[in-house]
Amino acid sequence: MALLEPFEFGFFVRAIIAAFLVGGLCAFMGTYIVLRSMSYIGHGLAHAIFGGAVVSSAMSFNFFVGATLWGFLSALLIAWTTRKNPIGSDAAIGIVTTASFALGIAIISRNHGFTHDFEAALWGSVLAVERADIIAIAVVTIAVAAVFFFAYKMFLFNTFDSDVARFYGIPTAWMDAVFALMLAGTVVVSMRVLGVTMIAAAVVIAPIVARLLTNSFVKMTILSTLIGIMCSVIGIYMSYFINVSSGASVVLLSAGVFVAALAWSRIRRALSRSPADAPGLSRLPDGSLE
Amino acid sequence: MLHPPELEHLHRPDPDARPTVELRNVTAGYNRSKVLQDVDLKIMPGDFVGLLGPSGSGKTTLLRVVLGAVDVQQGEVRVNEKPIRGRNNRAGYVPQLETIDWNFPVTVEETVMMGRTMANPWLPWYRKHEKELAYDMMQRLGIADLAKRHIRQLSGGQQQRVFLARALASSPDLLLLDEPTSGVDLKTRDDVMHLLHDLNHAGVTIVMTTHEINAVAVHLPRIVCLNGTIVADGPPHRVITPHILREVYGAEMPVIQYHGMTLVAESAHFWIDRNGGEPLATVPDDSHREPVMSHAHPTSGNVPEHHHHHSDPE
Structure with missing residues (x-):
């Protein structure tokens, strides 16, 4: 049967497994990123990590470890630049991550030898997924799941109101550092499947769709993860048939889901509007009263 | 009052x-x-x-x-x-309502429970007695029936109660x-002050x-x-007293004692007698409320952003 044809290829099965894990992981991390209005740092970090990946490769250093460390250090550098200097975080992200990305491009353009491999990292490619990638993705997924399971209460408070969380004794500086490390790890393992340029959308779209559908934090996290998995798996499956790069295919599908969810939430809101609504209620994403 | x-x-x-x-x-x-x-x-x-x-x-x-x-x-x-x-x-801390992200997807209950975060920081759920404590606190503050609501779906007074309950849930000294x-309306302000007095008396x-x-x-x-x-x-x-208020605000603010109640004319342009700014003994009638030129009081130009509510003494 033609629809099952791609599963005859080992690379495609690996790609679908990777898509499943990466889609869920990015969307899960995305919940926290979106709620803390950090979308831009996700986008920037992906570019910074590309530079780190190229440097690791040029120095024959382990790709996963090198790129993750590079991403983590970039996040710390951004935080330091903003704290110690009169520079806004958006500007700091723009400088640090683009410079890092430019460094990667500069090294590539001098060494034409490994251009092909990094094309996959830029745009995402199902052909690039190897066994080692899947193991790396699984390791990061398990680590992220464990950290968030045990520190769930602290992450919720820190995401809701970091300043006040500090007053309640939550080690917010540590949590931010751990979060940056996990985000760097997520981007590194997702890079070859989705592509540097597409990761930001994979991280942001699913949680936004989930937010449009629910007012509960736990439900938003679960819905976001499920939507992320769905878009990623279906997007990569589709990419085989329409012959489009995997990252682009996933992002276009996600964007379509977003538009549908937005339309749905507006229709629901319009239908539920009544004079009894309390002030500000109409701004609720799902328009429900209870 | x-x-x-x-x-x-x-x-x-x-x-x-x-x-x-x-x-x-x-x-x-x-x-x-x-x-x-x-x-x-x-x-x-x-x-x-x-x-x-x-x-x-x-x-x-x-x-x-x-x-x-x-x-x-x-x-x-x-x-x-x-x-x-x-x-x-x-210490339990209650932030200004203006600093809260009202779009954040949390319910009243989830917000109140945050006050218990550091009681068992590595436990992903709350213990039974913690839930009961939080519920008691919500009941005491009259928001128990709103537990499942999103924090935006509340009145100003109810919102303030949620954050009071969160602070109290940590059993602070x-x-x-x-x-x-x-940043809250007049009614909410009264609600909040009554509530705080009740809590203090308790x-x-x-x-x-x-x-x-x-x-x-x-x-x-x-x-x-x-x-x-x-x-x-x-x-x-x-x-x-006018003397202390001058030191704190750097402005002339006449103080009125009226039936054991203290009232301050927060803007020096109002309620000041033309003969040198001595505090009036009683609440003046409307004819005294006419703005008085500030030339008699060189410091009155420094009144720092206190032009709001020289309101009724309630």
């Missing part, structure tokens, strides 16, 4: 009581700047203290000193008679509130900041006036 001065004796300190928080000669600020200097302050169990002062006078910094969240450059902060290093875990009446020690003299400060049993340091500390009828 929220708090008649006759009730003041109820708050007379017990001579054997030990201070919940004590600041000894504290100088504190951010980086190298000194926002507060030489502050001595004792907060006793059962106190209800209002920190009063203009913007930049160090009210919020003083709250943060009590929380242990500001570098103390000099002096000592003692909690239950022991010097603290780092954070004061015995004292409650710290940052401008609990700022034994909760409260410290709050405010910049509203007539609407809030004069109804509190104890006021600490700040202007980089403590200018005055005591019950309103002692502290709210």
Whole structure:
């Protein structure tokens, strides 16, 4: 049967497994990123990590470890630049991550030898997924799941109101550092499947769709993860048939889901509007009263 | 009238009581700047203290000193008679409602439970007795039936109660509130002040900041006036005097005593007698409310952003 044809290829099965894990992981991390209005740092970090990946490769250093460390250090550098200097975080992200990305491009353009491999990292490619990638993705997924399971209460408070969380004794500086490390790890393992340029959308779209559908934090996290998995798996499956790069295919599908969810939430809101609504209620994403 | 001065004796300190928080000669600020200097302050169990002062006078910094969240450059902060290093875990903090992200997807219950976060920080759920404690707190504050609502689907008074319940859920020795009446409507302000008085009468020690003299400060049993340091500390009828207000705000503010109630003309343009700004003995009728030229009072040009509500004494 033609629809099952791609599963005859080992690379495609690996790609679908990777898509499943990466889609869920990015969307899960995305919940926290979106709620803390950090979308831009996700986008920037992906570019910074590309530079780190190229440097690791040029120095024959382990790709996963090198790129993750590079991403983590970039996040710390951004935080330091903003704290110690009169520079806004958006500007700091723009400088640090683009410079890092430019460094990667500069090294590539001098060494034409490994251009092909990094094309996959830029745009995402199902052909690039190897066994080692899947193991790396699984390791990061398990680590992220464990950290968030045990520190769930602290992450919720820190995401809701970091300043006040500090007053309640939550080690917010540590949590931010751990979060940056996990985000760097997520981007590194997702890079070859989705592509540097597409990761930001994979991280942001699913949680936004989930937010449009629910007012509960736990439900938003679960819905976001499920939507992320769905878009990623279906997007990569589709990419085989329409012959489009995997990252682009996933992002276009996600964007379509977003538009549908937005339309749905507006229709629901319009239908539920009544004079009894309390002030500000109409701004609720799902328009429900209870 | 929220708090008649006759009730003041109820708050007379017990001579054997030990201070919940004590600041000894504290100088504190951010980086190298000194926002507060030489502050001595004792907060006793059962106190209800209002920190009063203009913007930049160090009210919020003083709250943060009590929380242990500001570098103390000099002096000592003692909690239950022991010097603290780092954070004061015995204080429950209620932020300004204006700083809350109302779009964040949390329910009333989830928000209140946040107050229990550090009781078992690595446990992903809350214990049964913690849920009961939080539920009791919500019941006490009259928001138990709103538990499943999103925080935006509440009135201003209910929203303030959610964050009070969160602070109380951590079983604190004292409650710290940052401008609990700022940015809320008149009714909510009254609700909140009544609620705080009820809590205080039930034994909760409260410290709050405010910049509203007539609407809030004069109804509190104890006021600490700040202007980089403590200018005055005591019950309103002692502290709210033209002399002290001049030191705190740098502006002439006539004070009116009316049936045992203290009233301040917060803007010097109003209510000042033409013959030199002596406080009037009674509330003037409308004919006296005409704005008076400020030439008689050179300092009145410095009135710092207090043009709002020279309102009814309630």
